Amino acid sequence: MDARPLLIYLLRHGEVVRAETRRFIGHLDVPLSPGGEAQCAAQARRLSGVRLDALYSSDLARARRSGEIIGAPHGLVPRALPALREMAMGRWEGLTAAEIQAREPVAFQEWMSRVGEFPFPEGESVADLVARAGAAFDAIVTGTPHRTIAIVAHGGTNRALLCRALGLPLGDFRRIRQALAAKTVLDIREDFGTLLQLNDNAHLLAAGLADDLSGREARA
Numbered sequence: 001m002d003a004r005p006l007l008i009y010l011l012r013h014g015e016v017v018r019a020e021t022r023r024f025i026g027h028l029d030v031p032l033s034p035g036g037e038a039q040c041a042a043q044a045r046r047l048s049g050v051r052l053d054a055l056y057s058s059d060l061a062r063a064r065r066s067g068e069i070i071g072a073p074h075g076l077v078p079r080a081l082p083a084l085r086e087m088a089m090g091r092w093e094g095l096t097a098a099e100i101q102a103r104e105p106v107a108f109q110e111w112m113s114r115v116g117e118f119p120f121p122e123g124e125s126v127a128d129l130v131a132r133a134g135a136a137f138d139a140i141v142t143g144t145p146h147r148t149i150a151i152v153a154h155g156g157t158n159r160a161l162l163c164r165a166l167g168l169p170l171g172d173f174r175r176i177r178q179a180l181a182a183k184t185v186l187d188i189r190e191d192f193g194t195l196l197q198l199n200d201n202a203h204l205l206a207a208g209l210a211d212d213l214s215g216r217e218a219r220a
Contacts, residue, residue, distance in 0.1 A: 006141060007196075008186040009052070009150040010158055012178045013066040014039040015211060019180075023096050026089030026123065029061050036062070039181035039209050040069040046203050047183075048073040053146030058084040058153045066181070067152040078152060083136035086154035090123025116170030126170045129160045137161055141188055158184065165193035179204075180211040 014036030016025065032040070047070060057067035057078035067078030092100050100108045104121070111118045119125035124132075133153070140149065153161075155178040162168070162176055165186060178184070182201035187194040204210035 005147070006144070006188040007148045008141075008188060009047070009050070009148070010161065010184040010186060011043065011066070011070065011150060011152045012155055012158055012180055012182055013058075013063040013152060014043075014069075014181040016062045019211075021096055023094060024089045024092045024100070024120075026086050026093040026120070027060070028093050031061050032065050035209065036066070036180065037069065039204055040066045042204055042207055042209055043181050043183065044070045044073055047150075051148055052076060052150050054144060054149045055079065056081055056084065056140055056149065056151045058082075058086070058157065060085055060154075063152050063154060067150070070150065070152060076150075081136050083132050084151065084153045084157055085133075087126070087129045087156040087160075088120065088123040090120040092120055092123070115174050116172075126156075126160060126163075126173050129156060130164050130170065133157050133160055134164050137164075162186075162195070162198075166195060181209075 013032070015033045016030045016036055017033045018030065019033060052071070052074045055067055055071045055074070055076040055078045057063045057080055059080035059082045063084070064078055064080050071078055107121055111120065116126050119128065140151070158178045159173050159176045162184065163170055163173055165188070177199050179199055179201045181204060182199045183197065184195070184199055185197040187196050201210050
């Protein structure tokens with residue numbers, strides 16, 4: 001890789017329809033809510049003065065649409081990559097935590113206590129997500145001629161990429177917050193990642209557009 005720094009703007013998509021129910025969304029292809037569109041428009045305004053050379057997103061509608069809004073001031077359309085999707089949540093997709101606890105209390109408790117290891121039933125584990133999204137991230141980093149790139153993905157995907165880039169144990173996965181439409185910035189040089197900014201959504205908080213800091217966003 002080129003020794004010059006590569007800046008990665010890692011963003012989470014905006015709020016989605018039915019976010020207020022805190023459902024496990026995973027690979028379900030739900031659209032942005034009007035609030036999510038507003039969140040991404042606010043992020044686009046904030047990033048309008050930043051030079052973005054290229055833009056990638058998950059192929060799920062909520063991330064792809066978020067990328068379209070954020071990329072518009074730069075004349076960029078996101079290149080959608082299925083490998084950047086959220087973690088596959090298997091048979092729990094579309095359910096709330098309360099519904100899962102009622103149906104499968106033992107499996108849910110094991111998943112909560114072993115987040116870095118225990119896979120979603122009929123879905124993926126964090127290690128699976130790291131392998132899938134990490135390969136896509138590496139391909140972007142090693143194959144780009146650009147120096148500033150935006151990637152719009154999901155809460156789980158972003159956490160997985162950050163654990164991998166910073167050498168954090170997968171057990172710390174849930175300790176990294178990725179708020180809706182928030183921005184994280186990584187400096188990548190010679191395969192070494194430095195965290196410059198984490199989960200920045202101050203402008204959304206100021207405008208009353210941020211998700212609830214108690215973590216009540218959809219698991220998407």
